[in-house]
Amino acid sequence: SQKIEQNSEALNIQEGKTATLTCNYTNYSPAYLQWYRQDPGRGPVFLLLIRENEKEKRKERLKVTFDTTLKQSLFHITASQPADSATYLCALGNSNTGKLIFGQGTTLQVKP
Amino acid sequence: EADIYQTPRYLVIGTGKKITLECSQTMGHDKMYWYQQDPGMELHLIHYSYGVNSTEKGDLSSESTVSRIRTEHFPLTLESARPSHTSQYLCASSPGQGAHEQYFGPGTRLTVT
Numbered sequence: 008s009q010k011i012e013q014n015s016e017a018l019n020i021q022e023g024k025t026a027t028l029t030c031n032y033t034n035y036s037p038a039y040l041q042w043y044r045q046d047p048g049r050g051p052v053f054l055l056l057i058r059e060n061e062k063e064k065r066k067e068r069l070k071v072t073f074d075t076t077l078k079q080s081l082f083h084i085t086a087s088q089p090a091d092s093a094t095y096l097c098a099l100g101n102s103n104t105g106k107l108i109f110g111q112g113t114t115l116q117v118k119p
Numbered sequence: 120e121a122d123i124y125q126t127p128r129y130l131v132i133g134t135g136k137k138i139t140l141e142c143s144q145t146m147g148h149d150k151m152y153w154y155q156q157d158p159g160m161e162l163h164l165i166h167y168s169y170g171v172n173s174t175e176k177g178d179l180s181s182e183s184t185v186s187r188i189r190t191e192h193f194p195l196t197l198e199s200a201r202p203s204h205t206s207q208y209l210c211a212s213s214p215g216q217g218a219h220e221q222y223f224g225p226g227t228r229l230t231v232t
Contacts, residue, residue: 011161039218050209050223051162058218096162105150105213107221108178109162 010034011110013097019116026084028113030097033078035108037099040073040080045094045112055082056100087117122146125210125224132200133232140195140227142210151193152221153177153185154209162209168193200231 012031020026030040039058043051057064057073057080064071070083084091094114098107123144132138144151149170154162154177164177168187182204183197193212197204207228211221 041220048226048228050211050226051221052223053220056218056220100218102217104167105217105219105221106152106164106167106177108164109154111159111161 013110017114028082030080038102039100043096123224148212
């Protein structure tokens with residue numbers, strides 16, 4: 008069955024450092040991959056989308072990579088700030104249906 | 120801020136009651152989704168719709184039902200609530216064909232006693 012793995016342990020980093028979150032998947036060939044941010048008690052908010060034929064995407068302090076051979080995506084936040092503290096979700100997408108399969112998420116804590 | 124709304128935000132209800140969770144979006148999106156999420160766990164798709172009068176069950180089996188009579192409205196109904204239905208329910212929408220982000224509502228936290 009399809010499986011998405013995100014580090015279930017919280018990631019604690021110091022303000023100003025780069026946070027790197029990992030998303031690994033098996034038994035799936037997604038057409039695209041998305042990253043979302045979720046704050047406690049709120050719905051997820053879309054951050055970035057990367058397609059299977061793209062290696063890297065950037066948006067302001069965010070960068071995502073997508074390696075379809077390794078079946079892995081890395082999500083980077085540079086110059087991290089305490090306001091970046093949240094849970095970050097990886098989601099695999101099917102172009103035909105628009106359906107997403109979500110990972111469990113990794114909680115990031117940025118300390119001042 | 121996405122124009123997708125869910126009501127109520129919180130609901131505590133007794134076993135056996137019928138409930139309807141409301142979801143509306145003003146973006147004219149064809150695709151809408153319902154997810155269930157327990158604390159610390161991944162979102163599981165329970166229903167989705169490609170458009171008016173089109174609904175399908177998601178990957179996670181659910182005793183709830185949905186309807187899509189209007190593009191902007193996608194309510195979810197539980198005919199007889201049970202404690203096992205206690206969870207967070209999230210509604211989302213996305214535009215058209217191909218790869219698009221999903222816009223999420225704030226969610227409904229349901230507790231069945």
